[in-house]
Amino acid sequence: MNGLAGYFLRRALGALAVVLVLSLVVYATFYIAPGDPARLACGPRCNPEQLRQVREQLSLGDPFYLQYWHFLQGLVAGHDYSTGTGVLHCTAPCFGQSYQSNQLVTDLLAERLPVTASLALGAMVLWLLLGIGTGLLSALRRGGATERVLTWLTLAGTATPVFITGLGLLMLFCVYLEWLPFPTYVPLADDPEQWAWNLALPWAALALLESAKYARLTRSSMLETLAEDHIRTFRAYGLTERAVVGRHALRGALPPVIALTAVDLGSMFGNAVLTETLFGLPGLGQLLVHATQTIDIPVVVAVVMVTGTAVVLANIVADVLYAVADRRVALR
Amino acid sequence: MPHISVISRRVAAAAVSVVLVGGAAACGPKGGGAAQNGADGAPKKGGTLTVLNRQPQNKFDPARLYTSGGGNIPSLVFRTLTTRHRADGTEGTKVVPDLATGTGTPSDDAKVWTYKLKDGLTYEDGTPITSADIKYGVERSFAPELSGGAPYLRDWLIGGEDYQGPYKEKKGLDSIETPDAKTIVFHLRKSEGDFPYFATSTQFAPVPKDKDTGAKYAEHPVSSGPYKVVRNTNDGEQLELERNPHWSEDTDKERHAYPDRIEVKSGLSSAVINQRLSTGAGPDAAAVTTDTNLGPAELAQVGNDKSLAARVGTGHFGYTNYLAFNPEVKPFDNPKVRQAIAYAVNRTSVVNAAGGSALAEPATTFLPDRKTFGYTPYDHFPAGDKGNAAKAKELLKEAGYDNGLEITLTHSTAQDFETSPEIATALQAALKEAGITVKLEGLESNDYDEKVHSFKDQPGLFLAHWGADWPSGGPFLAPIFDGRQIVKDGANFNTARLDDPKVNDEIDAINKITDHDAAAQRWGALDRTIGEQALTVPLFHPVYKRLVGKDVKNVVISDWTGVLDVSQVAVK
DSSP states (O other): OOHHHHHHHHHHHHHHHHHHHHHHHHHHHHHHSSSOHHHHHHOTTOOHHHHHHHHHHTTTTSOHHHHHHHHHHHHHHOEEEEOSSSEEEEOSSOOOBOTTTOOBHHHHHHHHHHHHHHHHHHHHHHHHHHHHHHHHHHHHTTTSHHHHHHHHHHHHHHHSOHHHHHHHHIIIIIIISOOSOOOOOOOTTTOHHHHHHHHHHHHHHHHHHHHHHHHHHHHHHHHHHHTSHHHHHHHHTTOOHHHIIIIIIHHHHHHHHHHHHHHHHHHHHHHOHHHHHHHTOOOHHHHHHHHHHTTOHHHHHHHHHHHHHHHHHHHHHHHHHHHHHOTTOOOO | OOOOTTOOOGGGTOTHHHHHHHHHHHSOOTTOOOOSTTTTSOOOSOSEEEEEOSSOOOSOSTTTOOOSTTOSSHHHHOOOSEEEOOOSBGGGGOEEESSBSSSOEEETTTTEEEEEBOTTOBOTTSOBOOHHHHHHHHHHTTSGGGOOSOSHHHHHBTTOTTOOOTTTOTTOOTTEEEEETTEEEEEBSSOOTTHHHHTTSGGGSOOOGGGOOGGGGGGSOOOOSSEEEEEEETTTTEEEEEEOTTOOGGGOSSOOOOSSEEEEEOSOOHHHHHHHHHHOOGGGGGEEOSSOOOOHHHHHHHTTOHHHHTTEEEEOOSEEEEEEEOTTSTTTTSHHHHHHHHHHOOHHHHHHHTTOTTTEEEOSSSSOSSGGGTOOOOOSSOOTTTOOHHHHHHHHHHTTOTTOEEEEEEEEOSSOSSSSHHHHHHHHHHHHHTTEEEEEEEEOHHHHHHHHTBTTTOOSEEEEEEEOSSSSSHHHHHHHHOGGGOOSSSBOOOTTOOOOHHHHHHHHHHHTOOOHHHHHHHHHHHHHHHHTTOSEEEEEEEOEEEEOOTTOBOOOBBTTTSSBOGGGOBOO
16 A cells, blocks of 8 residues: 555544544533433423323434444444335435434435535635735735735724624625625526525625635745745745745745635534525534534534534645645655 | 414624614615505415525424414415414404314314315315315324424324324224215314314314325425425425415415415525515515514614505514413412512513513513403502512512512523523512512523423423414413423423312313303403412513515414414515
């Protein structure tokens, strides 16, 4: 096995272990948390006999370790659920069935994941463009009016909650200017153009929030790199400023930005709930909040596992990009 | 109905309201508010109605829905034996026939109810609806796979107590007879004069056995109403309804079904819903909401804009927010302490905390202030607008608390403006004036629900609310004050643990009455009598303020639901 393949295998195994531990912790937390999922599924005035039947139907009477074991079995071997009139087969990896809606959790994830992925990836592109661009300008115009204005803007972006930024964007573009419709999620496969137009404002809201810290990070990292000896040497060799900045300094300043992007992108899969709610996007964040409120353990665990996987995967990609950007780093 | 999720006043406190209202003022509809109730011309068929909601229309299976009067969106798809009269105000609290020819024929002291189906009733595929389908629909609501509905069937039907539905017990319930395809007879364990009101619930909608897909039925339920489900995404988050070609106005005098198509979009924030309705851009001009109130800041702004104000509907739903006592916890076992608290409450500050006088009306009776519930005014412990601290102190002295009293008030931390910290803080301040030091115990909403409804752990004093499953005194008073409804191993709503034979007997006697007005009078009198014991302190009844899009016509708001009836709305 060559070095790179071994690297990916080790990382994949590590990722699997992290995600499984995460699922155990979340399962245990919700198991001991207050509230009774059977009662919530059964309805507010469910009587004791009905509650007993529902608890049995959802296998909630089993001890914790057995419930978790069945969950793991489903992940590996799939599971069959009774619909009353027939059997609903859940193929592996099966995350179980929602206590509240009776839907397979894998179906719920399949419906929600594209929405969140569209939101997170699009916003990431925008926040990187805005953040790195602003950071570069600030670094290159150090001490000038441009830097002061950009610093002020980035600080304002960080300080403003996404709910306010989002509402402001809605007001401006949907109400006053009427340039954009109020966003409704359109699947990319259905209509790419409408997909992009409808996501433009959510992307912008998230990007405005996130780009500020990228601008700050890029600026400081860039200033640090520009002060290094090898940059002075490049300048002494007579390289143009564009070449020094674009080819050498920026490359040296990017690794911390890549590392931060990996963490932010991964966590965006479960944490963009405010943006999703404000813009009415049926993503994983909304699903997680609703499932948490209704103690829908299979859904909560599945979303946390997906989010955890996204964070881990994003970090693996970041490590590879880190190595590409900085040749002193080797993948081991 | 202990809680209705459709009510939201979260916008009231949110800072975003300020932003929102600013927008509403500046960018209200440019063409002026379209007249309501058809004032700019008779409503016509056609167009698409958009419903913008916070909560998804989930569990869209007639067995699983917990509705009052069959619900709003569900009632477009599921016809029931009886239904609510689709008329404004008090008139809308009446029960009328739907699939049945009448509201039901009682016999044996209202223990047996017989219904005959109308002619020409069909499903969305044109197949006829039979009484066996309604029996099957009722029976499947007992299946643990399809839980979530109201508890009455299990309690009322003979053999219902431990029945597990037709999937496990194929024989079905003997207490539901279908002697022919058009007749259905229900045999109850006890007299229930309100049965016609309960028969408006979606559990009384027909379900064709050969089309039943069990737990997956919600994805495509078979319609008996004016619309059919063409798409149900994310468990009711987006619902697309189209006209059911086999529905006929000849058999349905209640639903108008003006729009050709209805699109329900949920998962939106309250601020965005109200902003979209206010702006009315594109399809939002023909939009309504069935679950989002205007907040106080928004209402203040709307008051300054005539065109917007003309688009706000006001409704009342039978609902009471109150202070609940558990008299088994000291010092609430002492009636004088309970009375002292009743005297001390400042309903003005409570109403303000609940969003102001436009969104809440002070309450001194447990029954809502509508005739249909049997509302009988009383104020046994007059606190006035600001609370009567002097009288409260006097009673505390009589109870042996000369130097005041220290108590704990349990509430939820959910920002629902019902059982939330704002209300608790307002009460804390008022009771302090009477020498009562209130320690607040805020609980996370699931924890709160579990604790306040647990017989074992019920706190001595907590914020509570109760809503009507149908507009009658019965579903309001019986679950709270009937001693036989004390639940020791499940959710207990008789928090006062009142088990008074006289009260129980009176509830039984009223349940035998099938004349709604006569029963209402007795419920009102019973409420007044129970009120003397200060087992609860009624605080306020909520008021609903809903904004509609500028092209929306024929807005009908009954006192049954308190919100606009989607089946009446036109967009042409």
